[in-house]
Amino acid sequence: MASSSPKYNSNSLESSSIKRIPKDGTKWEQNEEIPRLPGETSITDKEVIYVCPFNGAVKGRLYVTNYRLYLRSVELDPVVILDVPLGVIARIEKMGGASSRGENSYGLDITCKDMRNLRFALKQEGHSRRDIFEILTKYAFPQSHNLPFFAFVNEEKFAENGWMVYNPMPEYRRQGLPNEQWRVTFINEHYGLCDTYPSLLVVPYNATDDDLKKVSAFRSRNRIPVLSWIHPENQAVVMRSSQPLVGMSGKRNKDDERYLDIIRDANGQISKLTIYDARPSVNAVANKATGGGYEGDDAYPNAELFFLDIHNIHVMRESLKKLKDIVYPNVEESHWLSSLESTHWLEHIKLVLTGAIQVADKVSSGKSSVLVHCSDGWDRTAQLTSLAMLMLDSYYRTIVGFEVLVQKEWISFGHKFASRIGHGDKNHADADRSPIFLQFIDCVWQMSKQFPTAFEFNEQFLITILDHLYSCRFGTFLYNCESVREKEKVTERTLSLWSLINSEKAKHTNPFYTKELNRALYPVASMRHLELWVNYYIRWNPRIRQQQPNPVEQRYMELLALRDDYMRRLEELQITNNSKISNSSASSASPSQMMSHVQTHF
C-alpha cells in the first residue's frame, strides 16, 4: 500500500460494490440470476479471483453478457459485487504467462475509461483465460468485430421518450428566432453544405444560401459560422465555426469577410465583432502550415481577435492520464497538491472556464456579437459556446434545458463522440481519443459547486451522463455527427439516455434549486477557487468517497416532507375548527393564505 498510515473512511458505507448480507442469509443462492436488462443475454461465466486494489484478492464468479461484466464474490460476508458495462473498457491485457510465479500473477488486466483498472487472476492450468479474454474482447469492442452496439439490442422501456427532448426548431423559437435579422436555413438538409453540421442552421437574414456556400469553401471542413445563441435583450449573438483556410500564403476570402461583417452588423451595434480563437496563438499560427489559420487584422478590420490559450485534445488526454496516475488506485499522499498541480488538469479547466466567461461577458455586458472557433470547431468550440450559454441562459440550468444544450451544442454540431471516446473500438491508443466532453462536465460541476442553488440537476445527474457516455446502452452519444446517426437510424433503433434520466427525475434533482431568470452566472475561474471533483475522479477508492447520499440534501428532503405534513394537518385542523366554531367570527388564515406570507422556493 502506498498510503502508509491508518486511514478511516470518511463514509465507509462500504464501497458501493460491496454489500453486506445478513449472517443468516442462507437463502442467498450462488446461482441467483445476475441483473439483466431486457435484451441482455448471458455469454459466459467463470471462476476468477478479483484482485481488488483496496480490499485484496476476492474469489468470485465472473459473468459476461453482451452488455456487462459482473462479478460476485463466493464469500457472502461481505459479498463483493462488480457491475461494469463493457462499454467502459478501453483495453484488455493478459498479464503473466503460464509459468509466472507469484500469487495471482496470471490473468487479465482491464483498463477502463472511467478512471479505474480491473484485475482478474485465473488458474494457470489449461489456458483458462483464453476463452474469457476472447469473449470479453469481442463484446467490449463490438465495432472491431462486426457486432452491433448493445444500444441496438437494448429492449428497455421507459415512461419518457428522451428523443423528444431536443428539436432544433422549438429551441430556436424559444430564443426568439427567426427574427428580422436571423433566418433558419435548410441548405444543409441533406448534409450537402457540411456533413458534420446539423441539417437546420440559423444564419444572418442578409446572407443568402449562395453566400453560405461560398463561405463554406473558406472554412475548415465547411463548418461556417452559424448562430448558437442570441441574447434576448441586446440581440448580440454567439456564433460558432471552424478556422478560416488562410494557409501559408495568407489567403483571403471576400465572402467570408463580408459574412462576418453582416454578423457584426446584425445586432445594430457599432462595435467590432469579437472573435475568440480557443487555441494558443502559436498553435493557430502553426495551423497555417496545414492550410488553416486565423482571421488577420488586415482582412477583417471590423473584428477583434483574441486567443484563449486552450490546449488541444492530445494535451488534455495526457493531463487526464497523469491525473489517473495520482488518484488510482492509491491517492498520492506525500505531495498531493503539487502532484495535482503537475497534472495541469485544473489549469486546463480554468482556461476553458476563463474563455467561456469572456465569451459570456462580451455578449452580456459588452453587447457585442462573438464568433468562437478553434481548428475544426467541434471540441474547444463546443466547450466554450455551451459553457457560455450555460452562464447566460438559466434555461440550460434546468434538467431538460441541459439535455437540450448537450443535444444541440455537442451532439448535433458534431462533437466526434465516436472518435473521442472510441465506442466499441479496440484501438485504445488512437490519438483521436480525448476527454473533451468530460472536461466540459467538470466545468459544469465547478459552476454548480460555486452556485449551489442555480442548477436544477445534482451531481448524480452529471455522473450518470458520464457513465453512459461510455456504456453504449443508449444511442445518445454514439457516432460522430448527425448525418451518420441518421444513416444508422439511431433515434428509431436505440433509446435515449434522457429517457432514463427523465423517468427518474427525482434522483437527479438538486433540492436546493431556486429558479432564477435572466441572471448571468460568472464562476470564479481561479485556481484558488477550483477544486478537484473528488466524487467523480476518486470515486472507486472506498476511503475517499463522501457520505452518500449527502446528509444535507437528505435533511432538506426530510424537512420538505415535514412541511407537507404540517400543511396537511393545518388544513385538517382548520376544517374541523371552522365547523366547530362556524358561528364565531374568528377567521383564521387558511394555509394557502399562509403560503403567500411564507416564502416558497418552488
Next chain:
Amino acid sequence: MLSGSKNSFKIQQHEPGPALRGPKSSAMNSRRNKNCQAFPCIPGEHVLEAAAHVRKIVRSRDGKGSILGTLYCTNLRVAFVPEPTPGDAVGAPRCSTRLHSEHDVALLCIRRLVAVNSFTKAKVLTASSTLKFIPEELILYCRDFRVLRFRFHDSGLEPRACQVTLAIVQAQGSSSVSAGMWYDTGAIRNLENAWLSTEESSSSSTLLFERPCDWEKELRRLGAAGWRVSPVNERFDMATSLPKYLWVPSRLLDNELKRAFGHFNARRIPRLCWHHPGGSDLLRAAGFHADSDPEKEDVRSVEALMLAGHAQCVIVETAVDLPSPAEIQLSYLKLRALCLPDSSVADEKWLSALEGTRWLEHVRACVRKACEVAVLLAERSRSIMLQESDDRDLNCLLASLIQVLSDPHTRTQSGFQSLLQKEWVVAGHPFLQRLNLLRDNDREESPVFLLFLDCVWQLLQQFPASFEFTETYLLALHDSSYIPFFSTFLFNCQWERDRRNQHRASNQIYAPVNGWREPPPLEILQKGGRLVKEKGGPYLPTIWDWALRYTTQQRSQFRNPAYARSRGSTTVPNGKSAPLGGDKLEAALSGSGTMYLFAKGALSPQTHLFPWKNGSLSKKGWWRAQSSESLSEQDRSLRSSPSGCPLQPEGLLLPASVGPLIRLWRRCYLRGSQEVQRGLFASTLGELAEELDLLRGRLTGEGTC
C-alpha cells in the same frame, strides 16, 4: 524631512498622540464634526477623527460596488457607519453598537495600513511615516484575513482624508506601544464596567469551569464513576497554570495527590479530560519532570493517576507527528502571505504554493492523530494519557479534537463552548502569548487555536449534518480571537485571568446595570457593586456573549439547519463500543506490560513504568523500527472491521485525512480576495427551517383553539 510640497503632512505633528488625549479633546472633535455625535461609542471610547462621504469598497461576484458612509477612528477601533439608504425603515435598529460588525476593526487587529493615490505608489504607513500625498484610498489589512478598503471623496483634496488617515495611523501605533499598559488604560476599565450589564445574556448553558459545580455537572454527564472533583489547586498553590479544580481518581486522596505534582513539568499532573462510556479514560499531562526520581515512594501516586484504575495505560506522545508551535506559526505566516489579494504567487503555482505553506499538512496531521487516539479510546477499556512537554499547546488541540470526534455533545454549540473552556481556557493555553493580541511579543506567537478551528472546519465539511453549529459560527470564533476586549483570549491561564479580575473588583467604583450609557443612580450602583462582588464573576465578558457583538439575525446563522441530532441520547454516546482493533492488535496488547507508548499509529509496550529514567522516550529509534509493521496491521484490521461507518452507532466520527479531503478553508482565508464566495449552505435550507417553525407555531395555535 518636510519636503516642499504643500500637501506633505508629518505624522509627528499630531503629538500628543490621540490615545493620550483626554475625553475633552475628543469632545472637541465631536463638536468639530457633527457626524461624530451619531457614532455610538461604547463607554471609554471616544472618537478621534471622522470623515464623512467615504466609500467602503465591497467587491462581490456580482460586480464591484461601494457603500457610502462615515469613517471613524476611535481610541479602540476603526469603524465605518453606512449612511441610511432611503429604503431603510426609519428608526430601524442599527447594529452599530456591536463591537464587531463587518465594517469595524479593532486597532490591535490592523496588521498593515496602506494609503493609495493614483499618482504615487501605494505607501505602507507606520506611526513614524510621513504622508506626502493626499490618499485617495486607504487599505486596512487585518490580522483576521479581512481587507477593508475605503475610498475618499472624489475631489481628493479633502483634508479630512488626511486627518482621518493620520489619526488611524497614530492610534494604531500607540495602541501597540501602550499594549503593555493595556489593562490600566481608562478605556479598558470603562469598557469592563459596561460589559457587566449584559452578563446575564451570556448563554448560561456554557460551562465556564470556573466553579466546582461546573466540574461536578460535567462529570455527571460523562458518567465517570471512578472520578471526583478535587479542589486541591483552588488557590493555585499546586500549579499556577492549572485550573482550580481537577478531575482525579476517587480513591486518590488529596494528600497523596499532592505528591504527584513534583514529577511533572510545571507541576501539571495527569488529570481526566473525558470518559468514554465504554470505560476508557482520556487524560492529559505535562512531560515528566527532569528531576523526578522514580525510586521515591510517592511515585505510586503518579502510577495511580496514570492508570486510573485500568489495567493498561497508553501514553500518547502528543508532539510526535504534530507540528510544534513554532512550525505552526511559520506555516500560518506563509499561508497569510499567500492568501492576501496582492500575493505575487501565479495562479498556476497556487497549489504547490499552498502545499509549501504546510498548513494543510499540519491540519491533516492533527486530524489523523486525533482519529487514531479516538479509535484507541473506543477499542477497549483503558487509560490514555496525552503527554506534551508543557501540556499547554498541542495537548489542548488534541484533547479537544478527540472529544469532538468521540462525543456528540461537543458538537452542539454549548457543548463545544464548554469544551473550549475546559481544554483551552481554564487548562491554561497561553492565549495572550499565542495570539499575541496585545502585539507586545512576537516570539511566542503561534495560532495553535486557529489550527484547531481549521481542524473542526474540516470535520464540518466531512460530516455536515453532525454539528449544531455552522461554518459562520467557526468564522465568528476565528474573528473573536483577534478582538482584545474579552477575558477569554486575553490571558495565559486562569490564575492570571482571576487575578486581574480580582484586582478590578477591589477598585470597582460603579457598575451600570442598564446599558452602555451613563452611571446609574447611587443605590443601584452600590447594589450592583455588591452583587458583582458576591458573584465573583468575570469583569471582562467572555466571548460567549455573542449577543454583544452579533445581531440576532447574524446569530441565527450560527445554527446549522441540517443538523440531525444524533439518534438516541444527545448527551453521551451509549455504552456499547464495538471493538475496532483487529485481533493482532489485541494480541499485542494482551502482553504482560501495562504501559504502552503510542506513536506513528503503533503501540509499543513499555518495560519501564517511568521511561524518562532509562531515556527510552528520547530514543526514538526503537519504536519507529517496529511501528510500520504494526501500523499496516492496524490499518487492515480497521478496514476490514465492520465499523467502517463514519457515524458509528455511538456517534464516533472517523474523518478521512487523505490529501483530497483536507481542504483549504476558503471562506476564512480567502476573504480578502476580490472574488467573494457565497455561504456554505444554500439559503433555502435555512429559510425552509424558518418556515417550518412558523407552521409549527400555527399548528399548535390551531390545535389549542
